[in-house]
Amino acid sequence: MADESSIFIGASRKPDDSYQKPEELLLKYGNRHGLITGATGTGKTVSLQVLAEGFSNAGVPVFAADIKGDLSGIAAMGEAKDFLVKRAEQVKLDPYEFQEFPVIFWDLFGEKGHPIRATVSEMGPLLLSRLMNLTDAQEGVMNIAFKIADEEGLLLLDMKDLQSLLANIADRADEISARYGNVTKPSVGAIQRTLLVLEQQGGNFFFGEPALNIADLMRTTRDGRGAVSVLAAEKLMMNPRLYATFLLWLMSELFEQLPEIGDPDKPKLVFFFDEAHLLFTDAPKALVDRVEQVVRLIRSKGVGVYFITQNPLDVPETVLAQLGNRVQHALRAYTPREQKAVRTAADTFRANPDFNCAEAITKLGTGEALISTLEEKGVPSVVQRTLVRPPASRLGPVTDAERARIIAESPVAGQYDKTVDRESAFELLQKRAADAAKAEQEAQQAEPVDSGRSRWTIPGFGDEPAPPPRTTGRPAPRPRVSNRQTVTEAAIKSVVRSVGSSVGRALVRGILGSLKKGF
Incomplete structure (x- = not known):
């Protein structure tokens, strides 16, 4: 049986079909990442649940995506069903005790858990x-x-x-x-x-505030157990690109925020990413390189990442090489691609002389798996055909009423439920546009209005508008004297001319007459 330094996964099968040797995952290598693969219905979710329970009991917080809703049962007490009791006897799990685990439900849409947001x-x-x-x-x-x-x-x-x-x-x-x-x-x-x-x-x-505080994923209870954060992903899977981007963002945030701690006695946090192939499907090389970098380096932050997918070929080889703890459930091998997947899975294990690994993968029963974990000094153990232990919590989903109660009693209840909309780019750009419009309106109102254009003026009577001021640096020219005459001025000048002409003619005649007389 496992002790406080390891997690009991199940019992390996001997050549005589008996199950005696316990298969364990050492906690000090829990941050070396892992992989759970297998065809639909072969027991991947149960293996995930067993590992999540083990980490929680060891005081390690867990984050897991719940694709079908089955994993939510980890929040409820297990039940003594016949097939579970029989499995416990086969793997020599004595006593077989039932538990309910401290669970925080999350949901990007805020329907089946607390909202998760990012800016x-x-x-x-x-x-x-x-x-x-x-x-x-x-x-x-x-x-x-x-x-x-x-x-x-x-x-x-x-x-x-x-x-x-x-x-x-x-x-x-x-x-x-x-x-x-x-x-x-x-x-x-x-x-x-x-x-x-x-x-x-x-x-x-998803986008908005309050943004998720990573510390809320790393909670422990008063009795020392790690909180299990379960992400409701049934609706999220209708938009797999959003799901994959969210997972990668979460890993990146952890990588950037958590300090370096080297190799701790147990992980600070463990992630289980179901449907992991969505991270890599049609992903550009830059993104795959980013995933590889995060997986390789986040180990030193004390974080373990466990991918769950149907086919080991779904995970790039550069990432696959970083996964030290492996649980391989049954695979089908009817098509060439499926046969290639079986060979790939078999080649990743340290061979066991007691059986052919590739043949065993196609013959595993439900709840059976080929398991290899890291032993002392980080060396992979010889692969063993293992019967996985039954979970201590409920096998199956919680009811809506149970989920609602757990959400209401959550340690983060009310912390993320209400959206906060503080001043940001939208408000600042609106204000900037309003200020620009106001300034333009004021500039238009400050321009002079030419009222003289709306009425007629009679030249010479002083009603002409003054010329506009000159804007050049040259001195303004002297005002020109107008040659135009008013009606009164013209009449007076005409009389003067008439009078002047008569007097002038008289004077001329007088002068000339005098001259004639002198001759």
Whole structure:
């Protein structure tokens, strides 16, 4: 039987078909990651449940995705069913005690658990582009958007923040293109349409505040057991890209926030990622490299990552090589690809001379598995054909009433249930646009109004508008004297001319007459 330094998984099968030797997972190698594979219905969920129970009892917090809802039963007391009691006797589990475990239910949509949220800034342009399946050009625009948000102090918290920022970038496309490269309105429009699709698929539930505090996934109870965080993923699986992006974001957050601790006596946290192939399906190389990097380095943070999938070929070889603890359930081998998967699985184990590993994989019964874990000095153990022990908690889902009670009594009850919408990019850009519109309106009102255009003036009577002031640096010219005459001036000048002409003629005649007389 296992002690406080290990987890009892089951008993290995001897050549005479008896089950006696216990198969254990050493806690000090629990952060060396693991893999649970097998066809549908072969017992993967039970193996996950047994390991999660073992880690919790050892004081290690656990996070697990519940794809079908069956794992929720870990929150309820087990029941003494005949086949479970028989299995306990076969593996010499004595006494077989039932337990209920401290569970916190989570749900990205907030329906079957506490909401899990992340801000757009925390997600980052790389993961967000992966989530939205953007082209290279569109991903470039997304990177520029995050750069501008940093420069201008715009918080990107929820989807409307990102949408408003992209709209602002489209309006300033010429200016931004001159600084960072080509930004086209069609590219921005394509991203906006993709954001709309993501919003309709539930992305608006995930992005926002309050964001998940990683410390809430690392809780322990007063009696020293680790809390089991169960993510309700039945609805989430309808959008597998969101599910995969969320898992990768969670690993990245842990990697960035947790301190280096080397190799502890037991892990600080263990993750079980069901349907792990979704992390890698159609993923660009940059993203696969990121997963490999996180898996390789997060071990030194005291975090163990266990992938659950049907086929070992679903996991890239670079990641597969990092997984030291392995539980292989039965595989079918009817097609060439299935036969290749069997050979791949068999080749990853340390051979056992007592049986042919490839043949055994196709003949395993339900609840049986080939198991190899890390022994002393981190060396893989010889693979053993093992009968997995029965779980101590309920085998099957909890009822809706039980789930509601557990959620209400949760240590994080009320902490994440209400959305917080503080001032961020959306509000700041709205305010900026309103200020610009107000300034433009004030500028228009300050312009002088030319009222003289609306009426007629009679030249010469002083009603002409003054000429506009000159704006050049040259001195203003002297005012020109107008040659125009008023009616009164013209009459007076005409009389003067008439009088002057008569007097002038008289004087001339008088002078000439005098001259004539003198001759």
